[in-house]
Amino acid sequence: MKLPYAESYKIKMVEPIKLSTLEERKKWIKEAHYNVFQLKAEQVYIDLITDSGTGAMSDRQWSAMMLGDESYAGATSFFKMKDMISNITGFKYVIPTHQGRAAENVLFSCLIKEGDCIPGNSHFDTTKGHIESRKAFAIDLTIDEAKNTQLEVPFKGNVDVNKLEKYLSENADKVPFVIVTITNNTAGGQPVSMENMREVHKIAKKYNKPLLFDSARFAENAYFIKVREKGYENKTIKEICREMFSFADGMTMSAKKDAIVNMGGFIATNMEEWYEAAKLKTIVFEGYVTYGGMSGRDMNALAVGLDENTEFENLETRIKQVEYLAQRLDEFGIPYQRPAGGHAIFVDAPKVLTHVPKEEFPAQTLTVELYLEAGIRGCEIGYLLADRDPVTRENRFNGLDLLRLAIPRRVYTNNHMDVVAVALKNVYDRRETITRGVNITWEAELMRHFTVKLEPAK
Numbered sequence: 001m002k003l004p005y006a007e008s009y010k011i012k013m014v015e016p017i018k019l020s021t022l023e024e025r026k027k028w029i030k031e032a033h034y035n036v037f038q039l040k041a042e043q044v045y046i047d048l049i050t051d052s053g054t055g056a057m058s059d060r061q062w063s064a065m066m067l068g069d070e071s072y073a074g075a076t077s078f079f080k081m082k083d084m085i086s087n088i089t090g091f092k093y094v095i096p097t098h099q100g101r102a103a104e105n106v107l108f109s110c111l112i113k114e115g116d117c118i119p120g121n122s123h124f125d126t127t128k129g130h131i132e133s134r135k136a137f138a139i140d141l142t143i144d145e146a147k148n149t150q151l152e153v154p155f156k157g158n159v160d161v162n163k164l165e166k167y168l169s170e171n172a173d174k175v176p177f178v179i180v181t182i183t184n185n186t187a188g189g190q191p192v193s194m195e196n197m198r199e200v201h202k203i204a205k206k207y208n209k210p211l212l213f214d215s216a217r218f219a220e221n222a223y224f225i226k227v228r229e230k231g232y233e234n235k236t237i238k239e240i241c242r243e244m245f246s247f248a249d250g251m252t253m254s255a256k257k258d259a260i261v262n263m264g265g266f267i268a269t270n271m272e273e274w275y276e277a278a279k280l281k282t283i284v285f286e287g288y289v290t291y292g293g294m295s296g297r298d299m300n301a302l303a304v305g306l307d308e309n310t311e312f313e314n315l316e317t318r319i320k321q322v323e324y325l326a327q328r329l330d331e332f333g334i335p336y337q338r339p340a341g342g343h344a345i346f347v348d349a350p351k352v353l354t355h356v357p358k359e360e361f362p363a364q365t366l367t368v369e370l371y372l373e374a375g376i377r378g379c380e381i382g383y384l385l386a387d388r389d390p391v392t393r394e395n396r397f398n399g400l401d402l403l404r405l406a407i408p409r410r411v412y413t414n415n416h417m418d419v420v421a422v423a424l425k426n427v428y429d430r431r432e433t434i435t436r437g438v439n440i441t442w443e444a445e446l447m448r449h450f451t452v453k454l455e456p457a458k
């Protein structure tokens with residue numbers, strides 16, 4: 001008999017979690033203004049709000065923490081991190097930042113001015129925030145297939161190269177750079193193919209535009225290239241990463257994702273101009289250029305985490321767990337963005353809560369229902385997160401409205417995934433009774449989903 005698949009690690013430290021009562025959860029979610037970001041973590045049983053900074057570090061990472069060099073300038077920890085990043089990506093200049101959005105802040109302060117347009121596949125929320133706060137525009141040129149959650153295509157995160165070519169031919173003067181997010185988080189953790197990266201690179205070069213990779217989950221993207229794209233099945237993840245980054249002029253990275261650290265990020269590039277400009281901004285916003293908001297021990301852990309998570313076994317364990325949850329949802333007929341993405345399952349909320357009007361935020365409503373059902377905290381990636389149009393101030397209902405169940409790396413077991421699947425099935429079974437959603441009572445101008453206050457619609 002063929003041996004079943006099992007995790008490529010064992011567990012040596014645990015943290016207790018506890019299921020609350022429905023009464024408690026009703027009270028807590030009301031106090032949180034129906035916004036799960038406002039809950040206390042201890043009010044949550046299984047926390048799938050994000051896979052960012054929530055991973056479990058390995059014994060190698062924890063031991064590297066003890067060897068952190070906390071020197072203000074020139075710490076050995078910086079050079080360990082820099083060498084690892086250079087090895088994996090081929091970029092020679094590296095600037096640490098305290099997390100991914102800080103990398104965006106530093107780099108975009110150098111590159112973006114008012115009125116600029118930044119084309120790419122679906123921009124991540126903080127990326128969009130850092131573009132729009134500079135009175136510039138994020139132009140989403142993701143392939144149309146990504147909008148149909150039921151379509152099974154292997155690289156649903158791709159940039160539509162025809163749209164990009166057309167866009168650049170008409171607007172090149174307004175474009176400081178092209179951005180590709182790997183994996184495409186907003187479209188459902190969907191990967192971008194090597195072929196697409198190659199073509200985007202070619203078009204960007206034709207118009208003399210640098211290409212930036214927003215790389216939070218580049219290792220998961222490399223895994224999908226290995227298992228889905230012809231010609232890559234026998235390459236190592238590290239070889240695939242090297243090739244991917246050969247098409248980019250630089251990267252921003254939230255190390256809280258694929259480097260499996262609790263805090264950290266960086267900019268890496270081969271462009272001396274970007275590096276020189278970013279160094280100045282780093283000193284203002286983040287700290288001296290050999291620590292940029294990170295402590296030495298964290299840079300050590302980041303180096304080891306990147307090394308471990310660009311190995312096939314570690315990625316396989318992770319992605320198989322996401323697939324496992326997807327299979328359970330398939331059994332119950334619950335619609336999600338297909339195929340299952342790298343870091344999360346994205347439930348297609350308007351297909352579940354068909355009676356809740358879009359103005360009452362179906363995905364947010366489903367997020368609240370799942371919390372009430374079993375204390376599971378997902379996250380709305382939909383109409384709330386989309387913010388208002390910067391010009392018209394209207395809600396943006398043209399994208400997807402999803403409940404994201406993000407799975408922290410190396411944290412939960414498949415038994416937890418079973419609880420999540422069954423809780424969602426219970427909500428699904430009573431979907432016909434859910435006819436009203438939520439209304440906004442207060443919202444911030446930008447990135448409103450973190451702090452928005454809501455109430456049940458009456």
Ligand SMILES: *Cc1c(COP(=O)(O)O)cnc(C)c1O
Pocket residue numbers: 052099100101102124126127181182185214215216217253254255256257264265
């Ligand atoms: C998380 C993320 C960011 C922002 O990084 P933080 O570490 O959360 O600041 C940017 N882009 C993508 C694709 C991300 O997933």
